[in-house]
Structure formats: structure tokens, C-alpha cells
Amino acid sequence: MDDTTKRLVQRLVKRIPAQMLRTTLDKWDRLTGEQKKSMDFTQSKWALTEKMLDLCEVNGLSVKHLTELEMIYIIDNPNKGMWYAFQLMDPQDDAHSVELMQFKEQFKSHLKELVRHVSIKIKKHTDEAVWIRIAWGDTFARPNHLKPTYVVHYLQSPYVFVTSLTLKQKPLLSQALVLSTRYQAIKDANLSGRKLTAIRDLLMRKYQQVFPTKYPSPLPENNPTISSIETFFVLLQMACEAFGGGMLPQLQSAVYKLETKFRDNSNKTMSEREEPFKCVVKFASTNLLESFRHCASSGIASTPVTPLLSCIPLKGRNYFVITDNGPGPSSQMRQPQN
Amino acid sequence: MFKSVSGFCLLGPSPQDMERHHNSATRTPLNNVGVQRRSKSYRLSYRSCLGTAASRLGLTPALTARRLNTSRRALKPHGVAEKVDPEQLALLVKTEWQLSYVTPLHQFRHTQLKSYSRRLAAFIAAGKQQGLAVAVENPQTTFRVSFSLVEGMTESADDAETVLIQIHARPSFAGQDEPQRPAWSGWLTCVNGNPDYLRSLPKDFTCLPLFGSSGAEGLGALVKSWFQQSFDCCFGPLEVSHTSLQWLMALWTNCHTEASIQHLKMIWTLPAVPPLEVTYTVNPEDAWELWRSVRKQKENRGGGGEEEENCIDIEEVADFVQGLKSHFYRHFRLDLSAGSLNQVSTALGSAKHSGRMKISNSRYMTTTLTLLTESALLKMPI
Numbered sequence: 162m163d164d165t166t167k168r169l170v171q172r173l174v175k176r177i178p179a180q181m182l183r184t185t186l187d188k189w190d191r192l193t194g195e196q197k198k199s200m201d202f203t204q205s206k207w208a209l210t211e212k213m214l215d216l217c218e219v220n221g222l223s224v225k226h227l228t229e230l231e232m233i234y235i236i237d238n239p240n241k242g243m244w245y246a247f248q249l250m251d252p253q254d255d256a257h258s259v260e261l262m263q264f265k266e267q268f269k270s271h272l273k274e275l276v277r278h279v280s281i282k283i284k285k286h287t288d289e290a291v292w293i294r295i296a297w298g299d300t301f302a303r304p305n306h307l308k309p310t311y312v313v314h315y316l317q318s319p320y321v322f323v324t325s326l327t328l329k330q331k332p333l334l335s336q337a338l339v340l341s342t343r344y345q346a347i348k349d350a351n352l353s354g355r356k357l358t359a360i361r362d363l364l365m366r367k368y369q370q371v372f373p374t375k376y377p378s379p380l381p382e383n384n385p386t387i388s389s390i391e392t393f394f395v396l397l398q399m400a401c402e403a404f405g406g407g408m409l410p411q412l413q414s415a416v417y418k419l420e421t422k423f424r425d426n427s428n429k430t431m432s433e434r435e436e437p438f439k440c441v442v443k444f445a446s447t448n449l450l451e452s453f454r455h456c457a458s459s460g461i462a463s464t465p466v467t468p469l470l471s472c473i474p475l476k477g478r479n480y481f482v483i484t485d486n487g488p489g490p491s492s493q494m495r496q497p498q499n
Numbered sequence: 500m501f502k503s504v505s506g507f508c509l510l511g512p513s514p515q516d517m518e519r520h521h522n523s524a525t526r527t528p529l530n531n532v533g534v535q536r537r538s539k540s541y542r543l544s545y546r547s548c549l550g551t552a553a554s555r556l557g558l559t560p561a562l563t564a565r566r567l568n569t570s571r572r573a574l575k576p577h578g579v580a581e582k583v584d585p586e587q588l589a590l591l592v593k594t595e596w597q598l599s600y601v602t603p604l605h606q607f608r609h610t611q612l613k614s615y616s617r618r619l620a621a622f623i624a625a626g627k628q629q630g631l632a633v634a635v636e637n638p639q640t641t642f643r644v645s646f647s648l649v650e651g652m653t654e655s656a657d658d659a660e661t662v663l664i665q666i667h668a669r670p671s672f673a674g675q676d677e678p679q680r681p682a683w684s685g686w687l688t689c690v691n692g693n694p695d696y697l698r699s700l701p702k703d704f705t706c707l708p709l710f711g712s713s714g715a716e717g718l719g720a721l722v723k724s725w726f727q728q729s730f731d732c733c734f735g736p737l738e739v740s741h742t743s744l745q746w747l748m749a750l751w752t753n754c755h756t757e758a759s760i761q762h763l764k765m766i767w768t769l770p771a772v773p774p775l776e777v778t779y780t781v782n783p784e785d786a787w788e789l790w791r792s793v794r795k796q797k798e799n800r801g802g803g804g805e806e807e808e809n810c811i812d813i814e815e816v817a818d819f820v821q822g823l824k825s826h827f828y829r830h831f832r833l834d835l836s837a838g839s840l841n842q843v844s845t846a847l848g849s850a851k852h853s854g855r856m857k858i859s860n861s862r863y864m865t866t867t868l869t870l871l872t873e874s875a876l877l878k879m880p881i
Contacts, residue, residue, distance in 0.1 A: 423785075425829075427818075438782075440779065440781040443780075444775060444777055446776065451772070456833060462832050466832070467832045
């Protein structure tokens with residue numbers, strides 16, 4: 162057994178939690194029933210590794226098969242590592258009719274043209290997602306299977322999610338994606354997070370959206386006839402309109418780079434200053450959107466909810482650079498340079 | 500208004516410690532009740548030394564702002580770097596310390612440090628024998644304790660000299676090199692403590708109210724226990740109050756022209772469900788400009804003279820923080836006052852509400868420690 166295969170086995174057994182290893186091996190279907198029974202998942206990882214190495218030797222399994230195992234595990238457990246969202250831009254006429262086989266062939270051939278040694282595995286998953294595993298090599302080196310990039314593309318949508326991609330690899334991947342999907346460009350969607358499912362649901366709006374009610378609700382501020390229950394419902398309605406109803410995608414952070422002028426009536430010196438007040442604000446929570454929704458419905462946030470926050474679900478992004486736009490006092494969103 | 504006497508030492512030793520107190524070889528003559536009685540009659544309360552105004556305020560936490568000094572001298576880079584032994588200084592900076600307050604030590608002698616080293620080592624060995632948890636991998640390990648004097652930390656003649664304690668784990672295998680980092684280290688200090696209070700203490704008492712600890716917690720607990728038994732004192736957790744955190748923000752930002760703070764970072768928590776953490780990092784130049792504008796406003800309001808220039812008032816600190824909050828509110832319509840400030844940090848140091856503190860630049864150590872000494876003295880029961 163060569164060194165790469167060994168290291169890959171070691172890495173996989175180390176990485177996959179014992180209880181998941183059993184199910185993943187089942188799905189992999191490369192070990193016989195007997196062999197699977199012989200594995201004791203209560204043993205130490207070291208012992209399991211030795212066992213796996215034996216079995217792979219016996220069955221004549223190679224890197225090719227092990228990468229399958231890895232892919233099965235990652236697809237079932239996508240909420241690890243950092244995922245970044247990208248959006249394909251300016252579809253050509255035939256972009257919408259690209260179907261799976263065509264995409265697979267095209268992607269492989271384009272990437273292979275760009276990178277001398279590369280190993281590509283493409284698999285379609287149940288929910289219209291196409292998963293791609295890329296092990297990168299170059300003119301001199303064989304593909305490195307220990308640091309693969311994973312890409313998820315939803316056919317019929319312009320969205321692509323990527324993890325473990327270096328700066329050097331980015332333009333190569335971008336090129337291959339653009340050509341094989343028949344779009345003209347790809348840009349950073351300014352959305353990232355540890356949970357693929359969360360950022361996907363946010364970007365593709367797979368959560369319950371709440372639309373404004375028929376009659377616009379006035380803010381019940383100085384109206385003595387409006388009860389606190391009504392206030393509660395008004396705030397709750399506003400909060401849900403801004404962030405969504407029901408279960409919200411588990412986004413964990415949002416970053417705002419503020420480059421706006423300081424304006425405060427009580428501080429004349431600062432308000433007259435020409436330069437922007439530069440700061441960075443990062444919001445973090447186990448479920449950021451729920452936290453924001455709660456802030457809005459409970460009064461911690463003043464309503465109406467500021468567009469800076471409601472932009473997260475509206476535009477499906479969590480990285481913003483905010484600058485002053487024009488002479489007015491309000492800040493607007495501007496997209497960062499790609 | 501004062502806490503009842505029965506509350507005095509109950510905060511310090513846990514029931515476990517009390518037991519050890521009776522069993523330990525290094526016995527101190529009195530049980531707790533005796534200590535309280537003697538201390539009560541011999542020591543004035545810290546608060547009574549602050550003057551009648553302070554004592555009328557009582558123990559309400561909300562009035563903390565008025566209990567700390569409302570103005571303090573601006574941070575000047577005291578020549579601590581020149582006065583303190585550089586090796587010792589290196590041990591103090593760039594480490595995160597867990598803070599506690601300590602009540603005055605009875606019959607503590609700076610001349611007896613060698614003897615204390617031996618006694619503490621024996622105490623730890625005895626503690627290990629009794630099976631008390633000390634986080635060490637090898638049960639054969641013995642500990643070497645060293646107490647050292649850190650001179651030059653303070654300018655005031657009333658302050659007792661700082662004491663540094665280190666515990667090195669000596670592995671039992673012969674020939675192994677001594678480990679570089681101590682298993683535990685800590686210090687006791689008093690920097691610019693209130694002179695009226697310090698002078699009011701009877702001669703037998705040494706006041707080193709601020710205690711910092713870093714390393715194996717089990718060892719730290721043993722050290723505190725030993726001090727409690729040997730010098731009839733009490734330890735208690737010292738949080739860095741919101742007011743102190745805001746002071747540090749202002750004091751550190753004030754240094755920006757002399758030593759770049761690199762950033763002013765604050766971590767707030769808002770009480771949402773689930774809780775929302777906000778990390779608000781301000782560019783150093785912008786933080787400095789805001790601070791300067793607040794200072795200028797004070798000048799315009801009629802503060803004059805050089806004496807005033809060196810003094811920073813709490814109103815200025817409050818205005819500074821309010822400025823930061825209002826900029827935030829303008830964008831996010833979230834009022835940071837609804838939440839709590841948990842941590843502040845700059846290149847000069849960091850401090851957490853939970854009582855953890857790190858000094859990254861020794862030049863500004865003195866004012867930070869002055870602030871914390873004051874907090875410790877205020878937090879002490881009675």
C-alpha cells in the first residue's frame with residue numbers, strides 16, 4: 162500500500178467520529194458484511210486505523226476508493242469547515258438548459274486543461290446539488306488528496322458553495338465553473354459560514370418568509386388606546402417581516418466594515434470631521450437571525466428594523482462594507498470591489 | 500451599612516479549606532471567629548477612609564461609578580521599564596491573570612520570603628498527600644516554590660512591595676531539564692493604594708489587596724489556602740466592573756500618540772435569545788480623535804490649567820463610551836446599553852469582566868494596576 166493511501170486512511174479514521182464511521186462504511190459498500198462485523202467501533206482510533214489498513218490491503222482498495230468514502234462522509238456532514246458562497250453572473254442563452262452530464266463533462270475537461278495534474282470526482286446528490294471533489298496538483302506534483310477542495314453547485318441556480326480553496330486555486334476553479342455552466346462571470350456573494358445548509362437556505366430562500374400584512378401597522382408609540390399585546394404583535398410582525406418566520410437558517414456571524422462619518426449632535430468636533438470613522442462590527446450567535454428577530458420583537462432593537470440588519474436575509478449575505486453615499490446622512494450598501 | 504461580621508471570612512475559605520486549616524501542619528493559632536473579632540477592632544473599614552460621602556452610599560452595585568475615584572491622572576509611561584528588573588517584568592506582562600482581592604495580611608514580613616517558600620512547598624506536599632487534586636500528570640512530581648520581591652512597581656511610599664510567587668514542577672526523573680514555564684505563578688501587589696486607608700492599618704498588617712494568578716488551578720487554590728491560614732486573610736473573586744472596563748478603554752486610548760494601541764476592541768453581549776455577541780473594533784486613529792474631541796469639550800467647558808490637563812474625569816470617559824455607542828446605534832438601531840460590556844482590549848492590554856486581565860506593554864502597567872488596586876480595595880468586605 163503506498164504512502165498516500167495510508168495517510169488518507171489515517172486521516173479519514175481520525176476525522177470521522179466513531180459512530181458515523183459505521184454508517185459511512187455501510188454506504189460506501191466496499192467492505193463485505195463479514196469485514197464490517199469484524200470492526201469494533203469502541204476501540205481506539207489507532208486500532209481502527211490499523212484494521213482499516215488491513216482491510217483495504219485485502220480488498221485491494223486504493224486512493225480512488227478512499228476518496229469516495231471521504232466524499233460520502235462530507236456530503237452527509239456538510240456543516241464543518243468554512244463555506245463561501247459565490248454567484249454566477251450574466252448567463253448566456255443556453256445556461257438554463259445545461260444539464261448534469263453536460264456540466265460534468267465540461268467541468269472536467271475545462272479544469273484539466275487549466276491544471277496539469279488534477280483529480281476530480283463529481284457526484285449528484287438528492288436535492289439537485291452537484292458535489293465536486295478536487296485534489297489539486299500542478300506541472301510537477303501529483304494531486305494532493307489530503308487537502309481537497311469541495312464545491313457544491315445547484316444546477317438551475319447561479320449559486321456555488323466552496324470550501325478549502327486557496328487563493329491560487331480560486332481563478333482556476335472560477336474559470337472552469339464559468340465555462341461549464343455557460344455564464345460569463347462569477348463573483349463573491351459575501352456570504353460565509355460553517356454550516357453549508359444554513360448559508361444555502363439563506364441564499365436560496367429556503368425558509369419561511371413573512372410578508373407585510375394587508376394594512377401597514379402604525380408604530381404604536383404614543384397611542385394610549387393600543388394595548389401592550391397589540392404592540393407585541395406589531396413588533397413580532399415587523400421582526401418576522403425583516404428576518405423570516407418559523408425556523409431560521411443557522412447563520413452564525415455577520416461582519417460589517419463601517420466607513421461612515423461620525424454624526425452626533427452632542428459632539429460637534431467629530432461631526433465636522435471629514436474623514437470616516439472606521440470600525441468593524443461583528444455579530445455572533447448560535448443562531449444569528451433568531452437573535453436579531455428576538456431583538457426586534459422584544460424592543461432591544463428599535464423598529465423599524467434597520468436595513469443594515471434586514472439586508473442579511475434580504476440579500477443573502479453576511480459581509481458588508483458600508484460607506485456614506487452622497488451628501489445625505491443615511492448609509493447605503495455598496496458592494497466591495499471583487 | 501457594613502456587612503455583618505459573620506460575613507467577613509465566610510466569603511474566603513471554602514468548607515474544604517476550613518477543614519484543611521485544622522489538619523495542616525502549618526497551623527495558625529486562631530479559628531475564624533477569633534480572627535474576625537481581632538480584625539474588626541483593629542482595622543478601620545476602607546470605606547470609612549473614603550470619607551462620609553462614600554460611606555453613605557452603602558453597598559448598592561449601581562453606584563460603583565461613584566465609589567471608584569471619579570478622576571485620575573492620565574497614563575504617563577512611568578519608567579517602570581527602568582525600575583523593575585526586566586526578567587521579573589517579563590514574567591508579569593503578556594500573561595493573562597485571574598484577579599482576586601485579598602484582605603490585609605497579618606504579620607507578613609517581606610524579609611521572610613525564603614521561609615515562606617519552604618513552608619508553602621511543604622504545604623503543597625502535605626496537600627498532595629491528602630489526595631487533594633493538583634493538576635499534574637506525574638504523581639511523583641515535587642514542587643519547588645519561590646517567593647521573590649519585585650521592587651520598583653510603585654512610587655508611593657505607603658504601598659507595600661510587590662511579591663511574586665512561582666511554583667515549578669520538578670519532575671522526579673533525574674537528569675531531566677527543569678521546565679521553563681512555572682506550573683503556577685502569581686503575585687500580590689498594591690499600586691497607589693489609598694494612603695489614608697493604608698496609614699490607618701495597624702503595624703501588624705500588610706496591605707497587598709490585588710492578587711493575580713495564572714496556571715494550574717489546583718495549585719492556585721492551595722496557595723490561597725496557605726495564605727489564608729498563615730496570614731488570616733481572605734481571598735475573593737475580583738471582577739473588572741463595567742466602569743473599570745470603560746476607564747481602561749479611555750486610559751489606553753489616551754496613550755495612542757505615545758504607543759499605538761493598534762485597535763480599540765470591545766466585546767458586548769446583548770440579552771437576545773439566543774444571546775448576541777457584538778465585537779466592536781475601532782480603528783486606533785478614529786478612537787483617538789473621538790477621545791480627543793471629548794477632552795476638548797471638557798476644556799471648553801471650563802477646565803483649565805495643566806493640573807486639569809493631566810486629570811481625566813469620569814464624565815469624559817462616559818462621553819467617550821457614549822460616542823461609541825451612539826455611532827453604533829445610528830447604524831444598527833441597537834442600544835449597547837441594553838447589553839453588557841464583557842471585554843476590552845488594545846495592544847497595551849486586555850481586561851475581561853470575569854476578572855481576567857493581561858498587560859501587554861509594561862510602560863503602562865502602573866495606571867492599570869492603580870485602577871485594579873482601587874477596585875480590589877473597594878471589593879473587600881469591610
